[in-house]
Amino acid sequence: MRYYTFFAGILFLSLSCKQQAPEISMQEDVRILASDSLGGRETGTEGARMAAEYLEKRMADLDLSPAGTKAGYRQEFSFRDKTDPHAEVSFEKASDSSINGINLIGLLDNGGSRTVIIGAHYDHLGMGGNGSLHRGDAAIHNGADDNASGVAVMLHLARALKQSQTAKDNYLFIAFSGEEMGLLGSNYFAKNPTLSLDEVPFMINLDMVGRMREDRTLSISGTGTSPIWKQELNALNPGFKLVLSESGVGPSDHTSFYLQDIPVLHFFTGQHEDYHKPSDDAPKLNYSEMDAVSDYILKLLQSMEQQREVAFRKTKNESEEVPRFKVALGVIPDYLFDGEGMRIDGVSEDKPAQRAGLQKGDIVIQLGDSTVTDMMSYMRALSVFEEGDSTRVVVSRNGEQVEASIKF
Template sequence: MSTRKLMLCSVFAVSLLCIGSKVSIAQQIDTVLLKKHIYYLADDKMKGRGTGSKEVKNAAKYVEKHFKKYGLTPKGEKGYRQAFTAKVRRVVVKDSIRTADNVIGLIDNGAPLTIVIGAHYDHLGTGHQGSSKDSLGVGKIHNGADDNASGTAALLELARYYSSNNIKEEYNLLFIAFGAEELGLVGSKYFTENPTIPLDHITAMLNMDMIGRYNPAQGVAVIGYGTSKKWPEIFNGLTPSIKYYTGHDGNGGSDQTSFYKKDIPVLFFHTGGHPDYHMPTDDADKIDYTSLKGIADLEIMIIDRIMKQQHKLDFQFTN
């Protein structure tokens, strides 16, 4: 074989290898990207992403930039954004009324039903809006790596995964990064009162809040197992790389509650409390990135099984 032909064959082989690598990366959750997102969102420069701050607006821009990059259809009220106001109630502050945004993007498969995947991207800022567990925490940056940069990072990775898997799914997927969760689930409440798609088109809502501090002894909690009679069937035979256990209730201290109150089946993924919860010490170097990938992989298994259902999931109250 001539030198020229050998060179062409080598170039062709390298090209195929590169294409194969891109496909492989697209078809799995990437721990490098999870880490990149969390280190960005939980950096000191973000000053804790307090509602109404310049930094939380930068976090919203970061989410929006990635939704655009992944080709998600804008599904806010103005582009990807759904603006609202939130009030600080726990403490007395001058700027108690603050502006906030939900950031919303859709993978539109032209399907009759939609799965909502959500996580909140705000946190406590520098402790002035209340909720800090540090008695001397006012003025200190609360980076919120676990709460909830971890959920936001997984949200972005799931958006990337489903937008690049070259499959036209049987369901639409609506990705929502909620604002002002820490002020009382304000962003998710606002969305469910002002939905940008009909609520009766939503078959289920999956929420991720604090999924970065996995405890291998107990596993990740998946709460909301009682909100549909179909969940046991969907979960049957799952073999994820991480341990999980289920909780029955649909209510809880995060954004899935707003959807449960609208008669929508929910699941809430949560790795539990820890000494850094709502403390200035909730930092990116404490996240278990391997297990975070495992939790996102578990969600893919569940989402894929939901999309095999022929009908909208039934809803049932849990209390």
């Protein structure tokens, strides 16, 4: 009960200070959104509604204009939870059997002819369930990196752009609901926009930007969706190790806008062993590097204001080329690794990889008869096996090759 009392106090403070809004830090935004009081922010729960209420007040304190429906910040939608994981979710009128999601939408109106969309999902996995990598009893999945970090950077950018004396474009800030259930909030907005999408030159998506590594690797997807992206991103790079991916389709909310023929970029600092686990907590985030990512994006936005035409380009859908496989090794791949092979970023308990003695940091270079040179070749190699099969795996560990037997 004391958690809810504390949270109510934060909301009261936000309301009482509306005329002179305090400059809330990214660390404070993450601390509140990733607190136990919100119960993991699963869409349709009381915790998600409390998170929406907090974000509504934050947008008001930032003096963003309400840009939802019914003259408010909220865009509400309802859907029925699907029983078939391969089926599409259909939106419907609210009923006792439906789940209700809430997008929060605020507009910084600079009187421009264009409106850039900056978005981040605020929902997470609640107590676990589908998508959780936690083994054990149900526990709160606070989702500090996924995706309180992205929301905090979005709000930080809103303040910076609000204070700018030179901004020409308008900026629409959207905190999406239902991302973990299938990009539902962004899908709903893209099909039911609260402003004309013809005004939108591009969309920026912030999803998991809180765990920058020591080598400062920053992944940016969607770089092929406009011919201008690579030139701008490389020219403005303050020293990140950029890993650029061209595809506009991926497992996050930018996909919904790419499918509307809008150029997109998705910023991401990589998966980690706390991904989709109860241990994804606020103290583990790298707040100074979140500041650096925010500054980088701000410079990009300022530069893009000089590019009055942002051409859209379709990209190859890399997800369509992913082989289907019936077994899993039980590892978390390092999607930011740009060397040869597939680097393991985490090992799941009681899975084939752990039983074979594979470790975090191992680089898989051979699986069965197939040489592994990258993520795609690893997935192709994995796709030939079925449950019950055995094979050998070769990894590079601290510069030495180690061979192990795998049973799926």
